[in-house]
Amino acid sequence: DQQVKQNSPSLSVQEGRISILNCDYTNSMFDYFLWYKKYPAEGPTFLISISSIKDKNEDGRFTVFLNKSAKHLSLHIVPSQPGDSAVYFCAASPNFGNEKLTFGTGTRLTIIP
Amino acid sequence: DTGVSQNPRHKITKRGQNVTFRCDPISEHNRLYWYRQTLGQGPEFLTYFQNEAQLEKSRLLSDRFSAERPKGSFSTLEIQRTEQGDSAMYLCASSIGTGGQETQYFGPGTRLLVL
Secondary structure, X not given: OOOEEXXXXXXXXXXXXXXXXXXXXXXXXXXXXEEEEEOOOOOOEEEEEEEOXXXXXXXXXXXXXXXXXXXXXXXXXXXXXXXXXXXXXXXXXXXXXXXXXEEOOOEEEEEEO | OOOOEEEOOEEEEOOOOOEEEEEEOOXXXXXXXXXXXXXXXXXEEEEEEEOXXXXXXXXXXXXXXXXXXXXXXXXXEEEOOOXXXXXXXXXXXXXXXXXXXXOOEEOOOEEEEEO
8 A cells, every 4th residue: 555645746837936746644653754856867865854743844945844634745845946857755754763764656846947 | 975875876687697786875874774666656665774783674575685784884785586577776775873753865776677
């Protein structure tokens, strides 16, 4: 079963506008969430994370929101830039001593100049 | 560069051959993870080490797969008698390993193609 879901395989956004990527999870034991960005033929690059004790975390143009009751998180990128075009993965880990990550299937973001 | 490194970056092999991949984690990181990514999917956990101890293996890791981290530094992942279904990107990640909520940093991956 897919414990972390990214239901939008792709998203296109105009340069300068806001990009919103969504992620849903089913496992209540998840308490740490991360977003990674991946270019073709490269490994995932860490972007931003959020602990379950928070509902928002911001780092420059990137903000992650967490809604625990809905088991939903989102990544906002403002303003979107051409270099943001990549595949974005949502990942989650439980807090019982093993931080192995469970990933979603990714969303391909394309920024249109 | 002090990031996670992996070698080789690409490997093409014939079905039935053995292959070995190497991962060098970030130097002060105690935890090392192996993941596998196939086309259209996110990375899937294979196994992880705390220092030299292998603490968990996924059911994805069949008996043909073996991983080691002999001195708690670099790690190797060996696949014996490769099958076409083993074709994937093999990713290594490391984290500090003090417990709690840690960020894993990934290497560039080794892309394996089994013919």
